[in-house]
Amino acid sequence: MLQILHIDRSELFRKIMQEIVLRCGHSVHSVATKHDALSFIAKHNIDLIITALEFNDGDAESFILDLPQATKQDIPVVVVTSSDSLELRERLFSLGVVDYILKTDVNEDYFKHFFATLSAEDELSRFMRDMKIAILDDSPIILKVIHRILDMNGFRFVDFYIKPGDLLHTTSIYDLYLIDIVLPELTGDKVIAELRSRQxxxxxxxxxQFTGEKSISTVLLAGADDYIHKPFDAASLLSRIKINVRSFQYKKRLELMAVTDGLTGLYNHRFIFERLEEEHAKVSRYGRPLSVIMLDIDNFKHVNDTFGHRTGDVVIQSVAHAIMANIRKSDVAGRYGGEEFLILLPETGLSAAKVVAEKIRSTVAQLRFETKDLGITISAGVVQAQKDESYETLVNKADTNLYNAKRGGKNQVEG
Structure with a gap:
């Protein structure tokens, strides 16, 4: 999920963009001035900035020039404006703007594609740079070359080893290993085999630096994923890393598909209960707080009967996006079934959980759809786990509170 900052002095357009971003499954913070934008950027990690051309306290050009003073992040900037000229476009692109869109051309399909592309590249780059990497080579020159390449490309967690024994005896665990084949004390294929058995x-x-089918086949059979010939340049090394990391991510994505709901991308019924059992065990064992939110889309049968099942699917997806936009990374959200959702809030007491549920309720109530007559609300039941009760009892209590919220008039939180 991308963290997006939108800047526009028009309250109406800020609301339009907020609805688009939420329906696309991302989080958005909207401000009206350059001052508020720079203040927010200085305190938060932002993946994308969508900005108007002019504000009451400045313009996009001055804002972009002031960005480096507010953050060390290299944040992509998209300008959305009613004004257009070739000279203006060229000036903004020269400042590093990644796209320039007229407000008349703004639509959900464009941003959905743009966000998907940005998410894929951003996810891969962020994942690569956060990886823990071990380099084993007995050549100080090669180690220095690799260090320079990785350092210039933002890799932060890299350790270097000259002796195989030092790597094999370390307690550190790495995501990626670059292993020389010709080593003192122990051959590279044996080091690889040992590492593969452990990880x-x-x-x-x-x-x-040697080529030949035998040497390549030996290390691949020992457990290596790939092979790179020395000497190599930065592009060759980075492309090898990227290719293998992408394959690794595809594998992880397949594993994720087994535990997620195909329509919403939230966890499926089976997995959410597995996580509930795990989190509830911490309550019983350590007395850790845990709260649960059970929520349901109000009058959902009427939506399906009146507007069709495709619109019903869009509604379910939009509610799922609203949930994800209002919970933490440590929280766990799942589709309980149909139009019901279950959210686990570890380390959270009842009062804080009710605040989260209210934020979700409010966000959903503000959603707007292409079908103009369609308005959606949710009801939610909130409960905090107790040490002396089962997780099944916890869910039943949340369900009872949800029923009371429905009976009390819907579009409300009970707990």
Whole structure:
């Protein structure tokens, strides 16, 4: 999920963009001035900035020039405006703007595609740079070259080893290994075999200045994922890393598909109950707080009967996006079934959980759809886990509170 900042002095257009972003499954914070935007950026991690051309306290050009003073992040900027000229476009693109869109051309399909592309590249780059990497090579020169390449490209967690024994005896665990084949004390293929036996899911890339089918097949059979010939340049090394990381992500994505709901992308019924059992065990064992939100879309049968099942699917997806936009990374959200959702809030008491539920309720109530007559609300039941009760009892209590919210008039939180 992308964290997006939108800047526009028009309250109406800020609301339009907020609805588009939420329906696309991302989080958005809207401000009206350059000052508020720079203040927010200085305190938060932002993946994308969507900005108007002019504000009451400045314009997009001055804002972009002031960005480096507010953050060290390289944040992509999209300008959305009613004004257009070739000279203006060229000036903004020269400042690093990644796209320039007229407000008359703004539509959900465009941003859905744009966000998907940005998410894929951003996810891969962020994942790569956060990886823990071990380099094993007995050549100080090669280690220095690799260090320079990785450092210039933002890799932060890299350790270097000259002796195989030092790597094999460390207690550190790495996501990616670059292993030379010709080493003192122990051959590269034996090091690779040992690493693979310990870490079946790690990425291992072998390196050697020698070529030949035998050497390549030996290291691949030992457990290496890939092979790179020395000497190599920065582009060759980075492309090898990227290819293998992307394959690793595809594998993880397939694993994720087994535990997620196909329509919403939230966790499925089976997995959410597995996580509930795990989190509830912490309550019983350590006395950790845990709260649960059970929510349901009001009058959903009427939506399906009046507007059709395709619109019903869009509504369910939009509610799922609203949920994700209002919970933390440590929280767990799942589709309980049909139009019902279950949210687990670890380390959260009842009063804080009710605040989260109210934020979700309010966000959903403000959603607008292409079908103009369609308005959606949700009802929610909130409960905090107790040490002396089962997780089944916890869910039943949340369900009872949800029923009371429905009976009390809907579009409300009970707990």
């Amino acid at each position: 079946p899911n790690a990425i291992i890339i072998s390196m050697s």
